[in-house]
Amino acid sequence: MNLAFATGAAVLFGCGAYLLLHRDLFRVVGGIALISQAATLTLIASGLTRGRAPISPEPNEPVSDPVPQALALTALVIGLATLALLLALVHRLTVVLRTARHDELAAQEAQHESRLEPDRQRDRDEAT
Amino acid sequence: MSRPYVVAQVVARLLWGPSVVVAISLIVKGYTDVGDGFAAGVVVALGLALFYVALGASAAELALPFLRYAPRLMITGLLLCLGTGFFPLLSGEPIFSHLPEPGAHVATVGSLELFTPLLFDLGLFLLVVGVLTVLLHQLAGLKGVAEDLAVPPVDDAPTGGRRP
Amino acid sequence: MTLLATVLLVPWVAGALLVGLDGRRRPLAWSAVAVLAVGLVLLVALTVRVASAGPVQLVTGGWPAGVGIVLRADALGATFAVVSQLVLLVAAAHEAIPGPRARSFPGLVVLLAAGLTGLFLTGDVFNFYVFFEVAMTASYALAAYGGRPRQLRAALVFAAVNLLGSFIFLLSVAGTYRITGSLAMADVADGVLRAGANAGLLVAVGFFVAFSTKLGLFPFHFWLPTVYAGSRPAVAAILSGAVANIGGYGLIRFGAGIFPAQLRMAATALVVLGAASIVYGGVLAVSRGDTAELLAYSAIGQVGYVLVAVGVGGPVGLAAAVFYSVVNALNKALLFLTAGLRGPLVAGAFVVGALSVAGVPPAAGFVGKLTLFRTGVAAGSPALVVLLLVGSALSLLYMFMNYQRQFWRSDPAAGTTVSPLPRRALVAVLALLVLALGLWAEPLWQLSQQAADLFARESG
Numbered sequence: 001m002n003l004a005f006a007t008g009a010a011v012l013f014g015c016g017a018y019l020l021l022h023r024d025l026f027r028v029v030g031g032i033a034l035i036s037q038a039a040t041l042t043l044i045a046s047g048l049t050r051g052r053a054p055i056s057p058e059p060n061e062p063v064s065d066p067v068p069q070a071l072a073l074t075a076l077v078i079g080l081a082t083l084a085l086l087l088a089l090v091h092r093l094t095v096v097l098r099t100a101r102h103d104e105l106a107a108q109e110a111q112h113e114s115r116l117e118p119d120r121q122r123d124r125d126e127a128t
Numbered sequence: 129m130s131r132p133y134v135v136a137q138v139v140a141r142l143l144w145g146p147s148v149v150v151a152i153s154l155i156v157k158g159y160t161d162v163g164d165g166f167a168a169g170v171v172v173a174l175g176l177a178l179f180y181v182a183l184g185a186s187a188a189e190l191a192l193p194f195l196r197y198a199p200r201l202m203i204t205g206l207l208l209c210l211g212t213g214f215f216p217l218l219s220g221e222p223i224f225s226h227l228p229e230p231g232a233h234v235a236t237v238g239s240l241e242l243f244t245p246l247l248f249d250l251g252l253f254l255l256v257v258g259v260l261t262v263l264l265h266q267l268a269g270l271k272g273v274a275e276d277l278a279v280p281p282v283d284d285a286p287t288g289g290r291r292p
Numbered sequence: 293m294t295l296l297a298t299v300l301l302v303p304w305v306a307g308a309l310l311v312g313l314d315g316r317r318r319p320l321a322w323s324a325v326a327v328l329a330v331g332l333v334l335l336v337a338l339t340v341r342v343a344s345a346g347p348v349q350l351v352t353g354g355w356p357a358g359v360g361i362v363l364r365a366d367a368l369g370a371t372f373a374v375v376s377q378l379v380l381l382v383a384a385a386h387e388a389i390p391g392p393r394a395r396s397f398p399g400l401v402v403l404l405a406a407g408l409t410g411l412f413l414t415g416d417v418f419n420f421y422v423f424f425e426v427a428m429t430a431s432y433a434l435a436a437y438g439g440r441p442r443q444l445r446a447a448l449v450f451a452a453v454n455l456l457g458s459f460i461f462l463l464s465v466a467g468t469y470r471i472t473g474s475l476a477m478a479d480v481a482d483g484v485l486r487a488g489a490n491a492g493l494l495v496a497v498g499f500f501v502a503f504s505t506k507l508g509l510f511p512f513h514f515w516l517p518t519v520y521a522g523s524r525p526a527v528a529a530i531l532s533g534a535v536a537n538i539g540g541y542g543l544i545r546f547g548a549g550i551f552p553a554q555l556r557m558a559a560t561a562l563v564v565l566g567a568a569s570i571v572y573g574g575v576l577a578v579s580r581g582d583t584a585e586l587l588a589y590s591a592i593g594q595v596g597y598v599l600v601a602v603g604v605g606g607p608v609g610l611a612a613a614v615f616y617s618v619v620n621a622l623n624k625a626l627l628f629l630t631a632g633l634r635g636p637l638v639a640g641a642f643v644v645g646a647l648s649v650a651g652v653p654p655a656a657g658f659v660g661k662l663t664l665f666r667t668g669v670a671a672g673s674p675a676l677v678v679l680l681l682v683g684s685a686l687s688l689l690y691m692f693m694n695y696q697r698q699f700w701r702s703d704p705a706a707g708t709t710v711s712p713l714p715r716r717a718l719v720a721v722l723a724l725l726v727l728a729l730g731l732w733a734e735p736l737w738q739l740s741q742q743a744a745d746l747f748a749r750e751s752g
Contacts, residue, residue: 025448032455039459043466055160067469071418075462077166078425082458084263085432086451091267092436093444116581199312206308214301222360223297224352 005045012038025090032086036079044072136182140175141191147175155249156240165249169256176257177264185268195261202258208251212244293350295341296365296413299334299373303327303406311399321388324398328381328405335377335409339370343739347746349415362476364415368614368743371736372541373412375618379533379625380405382722383526386629389714394437401530404430408534412541415477417550421465424538428454431535438524446522450531453515457505464498468550471495481550489553496554499546507539507595510569520588525632528584532591533625540595540617543602548610548747555605562603567679569596574686578693583631586694587624590649593683594620597660600676601667608670610744611737612663618736619660619729623648626722631698633719635710639699641723646691648726651684656729659737 012034019031047068054063151168158164176195179188189195216225227244228234234241306327313320342348347366351357384401392398407427414420432454436447469475471491472483484492501512508516520528547555555562573593580586598620601613626645630638644655651661661684668676710716729736 039462046466046470203312217297222354225354
């Protein structure tokens with residue numbers, strides 16, 4: 001792992017974390033995508049080797065390690081699938097709730113809480 | 129689409145053929161060089177994405193009729209992968225064994241060996257194209273929703289904006 | 293060997309076929325239940341084989357173990373696989389009786405079963421990550437089942453938090469490969485021992501954080517009430533009874549199996565965190581007014597017991613952790629399923645679940661608490677035994693409060709409609725299973741001890 005890769009992964013993670021804290025859900029999804037790419041970059045960076053491709057190497061040649069490359073490819077595929085799922089979820093949420101801002105979603109949660117109030121009031125009445 | 133994006137439509141139609149050729153070449157050379165079924169599937173899906181973005185979902189499916197069968201394509205691909213992987217169970221071998229054994233004679237077309245991992249890669253290709261087409265089809269429906277949502281520009285000011 | 297491969301193949305192929313068809317039709321929902329039942333029978337056969345003849349191993353492609361992917365069924369994995377499959381079967385049947393509300397529900401449950409089975413029966417760290425992601429993707433989609441705003445919000449929170457957990461897990465897997473140069477679990481364990489305790493500490497912490505987020509342990513529990521209370525009862529049962537098992541299994545397999553030296557170094561911290569979880573979950577559950585939220589906080593408390601048992605470690609502690617994980621999964625599934633139903637049979641089933649959570653005989657939770665007390669005694673710490681007693685007392689308190697609120701008081705607003713008989717009968721069958729496990733705990737206890745013995749030899 002050299003400095004360039006470490007800085008790149010750190011910058012990606014920082015941008016992703018910043019986006020994650022936004023109000024708009026699409027930016028939150030973008031933040032999660034950046035964070036998963038930061039993990040993939042760390043994976044590649046921690047397995048850097050120099051050498052020929054390991055298809056049919058000569059006996060005394062350095063061969064680059066294929067395992068981190070396979071791990072990174074799998075991580076990318078999984079990241080694609082989860083990003084697709086998250087986008088579909090945010091799309092559905094936007095359609096159903098007609099808003100993409102999550103403080104308004106929280107307001108709807110608060111409405112549900114207030115509907116529980118009569119039950120709690122009954123509990124308090126019975127206790128006294 | 130309210131305005132036809134003529135350049136994008138023409139480019140989409142022109143790029144379709146080459147993207148399929150690139151995908152096939154990725155699968156064919158994937159055993160001696162960089163490439164595999166997943167990369168091929170993503171390249172084809174990029175070509176399809178251009179169709180969806182430039183023409184819209186309904187026009188894209190008119191232009192490429194096989195897109196209507198994308199869910200079936202996806203499931204066929206997955207079953208092909210699983211079948212290729214698990215069929216050695218019938219002969220008592222461990223799963224995911226290659227059919228012409230490592231070291232045995234194998235039929236070749238040029239430098240491409242015809243063995244069971246090739247079927248696995250084809251299944252993977254079909255699976256990726258199918259999944260990404262289904263996704264593009266679902267998200268392309270967003271167009272109709274956006275018009276009657278009339279979402280105002282999102283205000284991300286830390287102190288909280290107001291809806292106009 | 294063929295049994296191990298078949299048990300992976302069946303739910304995968306069936307799930308692939310089921311997602312393409314319309315799952316709202318009853319015959320399809322019931323065929324998903326049938327596939328899960330077949331899978332359960334195969335898993336029980338595999339467990340019997342493993343319990344009598346030792347672990348079963350299969351390497352893909354016939355390659356040597358370091359090159360091919362190792363699939364391995366031992367007592368620990370088989371136990372967790374059976375209990376998760378059982379919970380999925382009951383939840384799928386619960387939704388198949390009135391008919392699923394979404395066309396993808398049966399297919400998703402079967403694919404979740406495929407992912408979980410693969411996860412519990414693999415012996416390769418990266419393969420574990422792949423099956424972990426398969427299972428989690430299916431559960432993110434399942435969390436949105438029902439389509440209401442509450443379910444969609446629950447699914448979003450669940451997906452976002454667990455994706456961050458997966459990110460940390462992937463980093464830890466990368467670190468494991470860097471330290472040991474191998475991905476098969478047996479080789480990784482040897483490599484970590486050779487590399488020394490400090491090298492693996494950060495990686496072990498990463499795994500711990502990822503699995504604690506999955507389980508809902510104390511510092512990483514914040515997502516649990518929103519998700520468990522917001523999702524439909526069947527999905528909450530699946531999440532708490534099947535998906536949370538990933539966390540318990542991971543703590544035992546990665547903690548005691550792969551990083552035993554780091555586990556011993558951190559034992560006190562783990563016990564303290566588990567104690568915090570027990571107290572936090574118990575105290576907050578007392579204050580909740582909504583059944584589903586109460587059960588969510590109860591879940592936070594119950595998994596604290598598992599962490600305490602893992603922290604104490606040793607053959608007694610690990611066996612208690614496995615046993616209590618199984619009991620907790622069944623309890624939570626039973627309680628979440630009863631939360632949506634009404635009727636006298638349901639009240640009886642809830643009582644069985646409540647007694648099991650509180651640790652009162654003859655329910656299974658009593659044997660679980662007994663094994664935990666033995667762990668506390670083996671650790672030689674009176675504070676631990678007092679803590680367990682306090683936790684049980686809190687559980688009894690909030691469970692009784694909830695029983696009173698839900699079943700005893702006559703509620704003029706809710707009406708007197710009783711839920712349909714088949715659903716009540718299903719819940720009653722699960723309650724009888726919990727009672728039977730409490731009365732005849734020997735087989736499960738033997739399995740738990742076999743699971744713990746796997747690690748006793750390695751940590752010496």
